[in-house]
Every structure is written in structure tokens, then in C-alpha cells.
Amino acid sequence: MxxxxxxxxxxxxxxxxxxxxxxxxxxxxxxxxxxxxxxxxxxxxxxxxxxxxxxxxxxxxxxxxxxxxxxxxxxxxxxxxxxxxxxxxxxxxxxxxxxxxxxxxxxxxxxxxxxxxxxxxxxxxxxxxxxxxxxxxxxxxxxxxxxxxxxxxxxxxxxxxGTEPATEPVPVFGQSGDDRYANAEKMFVKGVPVLPHGLINSVEKIGENGGTLLEYVEWLVERSEELGPEGYEPRFHIDVYGMIGEIFGAPYDREEVIDYFRALEEAAAPYPLQIEGPMDVGDRADQIAAMVELREGLADAGVDVDLVADEWCNTFDDVCAFVDAGAADVVQVKTPDLGGIHRSGQAVRYCEGTDTRAYLGGTCNETATSARACAHVALATDAAQVLAKPGMGFDEGFMIVENEMRRTLARRARAGRTDTTTDELTADD
CATH class of the missing domain: 3.30.390.10 (Enolase-like, N-terminal domain)
Structure with a gap:
């Protein structure tokens, strides 16, 4: 033995x-x-x-x-x-x-x-x-x-x-929970790269015609410029849980829908905007078709809002299907839904060489242990972004994921496995 x-x-x-x-x-x-x-x-x-x-x-x-x-x-x-x-x-x-x-x-x-x-x-x-x-x-x-x-x-x-790990922390995506104003302000103060998730999971939160969400995006821009560190350029990422589909309905490439996305783009300017789960139509094939329809409609109209696949994109095969169809600008790799943690890494790798970026996500309902493990998947695959988790309080999840990446990069640098400079990387054992 x-x-x-x-x-x-x-x-x-x-x-x-x-x-x-x-x-x-x-x-x-x-x-x-x-x-x-x-x-x-x-x-x-x-x-x-x-x-x-x-x-x-x-x-x-x-x-x-x-x-x-x-x-x-x-x-x-x-x-x-x-x-x-x-x-x-x-x-x-x-x-x-x-x-x-x-x-x-x-x-x-x-x-x-x-x-x-x-x-x-x-x-x-x-x-x-x-x-x-x-x-x-x-x-x-x-x-x-x-x-x-x-x-x-x-x-x-x-x-x-078979990857070459990242040499700096992967951008962390902060999630606000329902406390979408106060938690977003915390994120601005800490200079979080991608935010705020927003938890827009009801018609009340998006507004009957989408107006409540538009006001929120305008507020995000204003407060980010007031509270963020010098040179701060956030990427806004908002999960709407299919609510845009709920208030507008299909077809998703029609003028009314595209105009709403154009209004969201203008509200977020000058910062990039990602909308997660714009609709939820009930099964994978129909969801992919709806996402393709909307993505092509936005491209034809010159509206620069990225779409993030979430609903019906759970397994490794699901990720492959969305990527192959060109159904999203960003695909969420929902780590607990992929099964083995190496499958999440393989899903991120599947996005390489395509026009779809990989967001290593998961859920607020994880633990500190699983969040730290996922930080290593993000570094190993150099994902486009990684979720701050667990919990909905923001600060704790951000600390866990960011510090695990910084600690690992510093350790790899000490061992001579990377040329990363560690002057600004603080270890947190």
C-alpha cells in the first residue's frame, strides 16, 4: 500500500x-x-x-x-x-x-x-x-x-x-441577490469586474414593459462612476430568468423586442452589457432556436448586447449544443449540473476557437469548498469569467473565489510554474 x-x-x-x-x-x-x-x-x-x-x-x-x-x-x-x-x-x-x-x-x-x-x-x-x-x-x-x-x-x-493556466485572476462575476442596489454598490467600491446579476425573476422586477430594468441599468452606470475605483470599466451582466420573453413573447427578432434591447444597450453605455436567460420556452431545442432568432436579430440591427445561455443549458451535451448552434455570446457552465468537476473544465474548453465565451458559473447554493474548487477550474482553463459564490451576500463569495485564485497564482509563481508577478497578489490561506 x-x-x-x-x-x-x-x-x-x-x-x-x-x-x-x-x-x-x-x-x-x-x-x-x-x-x-x-x-x-x-x-x-x-x-x-x-x-x-x-x-x-x-x-x-x-x-x-x-x-x-x-x-x-x-x-x-x-x-x-x-x-x-x-x-x-x-x-x-x-x-x-x-x-x-x-x-x-x-x-x-x-x-x-x-x-x-x-x-x-x-x-x-x-x-x-x-x-x-x-x-x-x-x-x-x-x-x-x-x-x-x-x-x-x-x-x-x-x-x-491539456491547458495552459491563466497567469492572472479570472474576472469575477458578483451576484447581488434581491438586494440589488446595496450589493451593487459594494461591488463598485471593490471594483468587481462583472456585475451585478440582479435576480430579475418576476414581471414586477423587470416592469410590465421592461421599464423597471431600464431604470436599474441607468442607475448602475451612474453609481459605478461615482463609487468605482479610478479607471474602473465594469461589464454589466443581468440575469432576467426568461422575463423578457414573458413580457414580449415570440418572435424574438421582431422590432419591439430589438428596440427594447437597443434601449438596454443605450442605458448601459459606455459599458458592455450581457443579458442572461432572455426567455425560457420549455425545452432545449426550442430554447436554442429562440436564442438564435434573438441573437441574429440583434446582430442584423447592430445592437451590441451579448446573450448568455442559462435555461436548458445544464449538461456537457447541452453546452455543446448551444455553442454549435451559435445560440449565445456567452454560455454559462453551471458547475453542479455538469457532474464531475473535470466536466466543467471540458465544457469551458469546448468554447475555445468559437465565438462563444465560457462563463464558469454555478449557484449561490454551493459551499466555500466547492467555490474554491471551481476557482481552480477557472484558472486552469482561463475562463472568460467566474461566479462569486456561495451565498447572496456578495462579499463572502467574492472573497472566497478571488482569494483562492490569488493564493494559487502566488503559490505557482513561488514554485516557478508561472512568470506571474505577485506584487499585488495577496495570499489568503
Whole structure:
């Protein structure tokens, strides 16, 4: 037995950084009651429309006594848009400590890609493992490989994916939650490169004719120039959860819709604008067609607003389909939905050589452990942007992701694996 052999896999139910929300119930008009929602859930597995986010903490033991961790987590809107069902950790812990442990124990931890692929291909009683299990256990396998080799998770991933890692932090995308004004101001003060997400998930928040969102974008420009550091040039990225489709409807290349996007572009000037999930039409093929229709309409009209794929873009195959169709300027790689963490890296790589940029995203409902792991995916693949997570308070998620990247770049520079200058990179162990 070598010191790098996997000798144990353990699972402990825990909490995640936000909540599980029944997206279908909310879109159907569930009324918010303080922080919760009134009414009955409509998505299978939910007991309430909003319920506590949960995770499954996975420990992988090595023969020399070292223990590394990964966290199984699922997106806030679990069970929606073609995703796996609501993740219930107590139900899945025996799967991790049983069949998953049986598969991994005895393997050499340094063989990250082989171990992660074996996990990805596993079935239990004929079914693939829940994406959250593959996500969390693969994080632990990544950590084990890095520990065993005495290197960074970034280097392990870069070797597995055949990439040249980034030499500076990947631009972080801050998410505001419903506190979209105060949190945006925090982001301006800290000079966050991409912001604010906005959580525009109802007609009330976008306005019946889209006017409320236009006012918000104008406010973002004004406050960014008042509060941002010298030379600050933010990129605005707003997730509208299909609400533009809700208020305008198809076809999406008609004049009324294009004029609204032109108004958004003018409101954001002189800064670039990205709109995530402009519509949600119910399945992948129709969503791709609608996104292509809108993107081509914007291009023909000379409207420079980038579209971000979100709804119905969950798995690796989904990402490939959206990229191949030219359906988006930016595609979100939703890390918990891809399964194994290496699959997120492969999805980012699929965008190389295309006119679609890769946004390494995820969810507010992750953990600090999974967020740090994703920071290494972002560095290893030099993604276009990476989400600040977990939580909706902004500051904590930004700190976790940004500091993990800075710390890793500084460590790689000390080891001579990069020519990055570290004068402005502060380590945060």
C-alpha cells in the first residue's frame, strides 16, 4: 500500500450557502412572504417553495492519513429546466459510503482523470449518480490528487485537460441577490469586474414593459462612476430568468423586442452589457432556436448586447449544443449540473476557437469548498469569467473565489510554474 492510495470515502449531510427554490411555483406567481413564499410547491421533492439549502460533505482518506474534502451541492432551482431532482443529502449519503466508496477505494489518488471518469460513468441500480454526488466526490478526488502530487489543484486540472493556466485572476462575476442596489454598490467600491446579476425573476422586477430594468441599468452606470475605483470599466451582466420573453413573447427578432434591447444597450453605455436567460420556452431545442432568432436579430440591427445561455443549458451535451448552434455570446457552465468537476473544465474548453465565451458559473447554493474548487477550474482553463459564490451576500463569495485564485497564482509563481508577478497578489490561506 502506498501513501497515495484511497482508503476511505465518508459522507456527512450539511448545509449549503443559500436555499432551494421551486422555480416553477415562483414563476407561476407564488407571493413572497418576507424571506419565504406562500403557497404549495409544484416541483417534485419540494416540501416548501423555499427550503434550506443542503449539501453532502465528502471526506476522502489516503493511506498516509491525509484527508481531503469535497462538497456535493445542487443549484438553487433544482428540478427545473431539465435538471436532476432536488438533492436530499441524507438520502444519498449511503450511496457515497457504499457503491461510490467501493469503486474508489484502492485506487491511486494521483490518477485524477481516471478516477473522476470512473465516477462519472458509475451507475447504481441502472441509474447514473446524481449530478451533485459526481460534483462533490470529484472535488475530493481533485484535492487528493493535488495533495498526493504536492502541487495545486490548478496544475492537476491543467494536466488533465491539456491547458495552459491563466497567469492572472479570472474576472469575477458578483451576484447581488434581491438586494440589488446595496450589493451593487459594494461591488463598485471593490471594483468587481462583472456585475451585478440582479435576480430579475418576476414581471414586477423587470416592469410590465421592461421599464423597471431600464431604470436599474441607468442607475448602475451612474453609481459605478461615482463609487468605482479610478479607471474602473465594469461589464454589466443581468440575469432576467426568461422575463423578457414573458413580457414580449415570440418572435424574438421582431422590432419591439430589438428596440427594447437597443434601449438596454443605450442605458448601459459606455459599458458592455450581457443579458442572461432572455426567455425560457420549455425545452432545449426550442430554447436554442429562440436564442438564435434573438441573437441574429440583434446582430442584423447592430445592437451590441451579448446573450448568455442559462435555461436548458445544464449538461456537457447541452453546452455543446448551444455553442454549435451559435445560440449565445456567452454560455454559462453551471458547475453542479455538469457532474464531475473535470466536466466543467471540458465544457469551458469546448468554447475555445468559437465565438462563444465560457462563463464558469454555478449557484449561490454551493459551499466555500466547492467555490474554491471551481476557482481552480477557472484558472486552469482561463475562463472568460467566474461566479462569486456561495451565498447572496456578495462579499463572502467574492472573497472566497478571488482569494483562492490569488493564493494559487502566488503559490505557482513561488514554485516557478508561472512568470506571474505577485506584487499585488495577496495570499489568503
Amino acid at each position: 502506498t501513501g497515495t492510495e484511497i482508503t476511505g470515502v465518508h459522507a456527512t449531510p450539511g448545509y449549503a450557502g443559500f436555499f432551494f427554490d421551486d422555480q416553477r411555483a415562483i414563476k407561476q406567481g407564488a407571493r413572497q412572504d418576507g424571506f419565504t413564499y406562500e403557497g404549495a410547491p409544484v416541483t417534485d421533492g419540494f416540501e416548501e417553495i423555499r427550503q434550506a439549502g443542503e449539501s453532502l460533505v465528502v471526506d476522502v482518506e489516503l493511506a498516509d492519513g491525509r484527508v481531503v474534502r469535497g462538497d456535493c451541492a445542487a443549484v438553487q432551482y433544482s428540478g427545473a429546466g431539465g435538471r436532476d431532482p432536488l438533492f436530499q443529502p441524507a438520502e444519498y449519503a449511503p450511496v457515497v459510503e457504499g457503491p461510490v466508496a467501493d469503486e474508489l477505494e484502492g485506487r491511486d489518488a494521483t490518477e485524477f482523470l481516471a478516477n473522476a471518469d470512473a465516477l462519472e460513468e458509475m451507475t447504481v441500480e441502472g441509474d447514473r449518480l446524481h449530478t451533485a454526488i459526481r460534483y462533490g466526490v470529484s472535488q475530493a478526488l481533485l484535492g487528493a490528487a493535488a495533495e498526493a502530487a504536492g502541487t495545486t489543484k490548478t496544475d492537476v486540472l491543467a494536466n488533465a485537460l
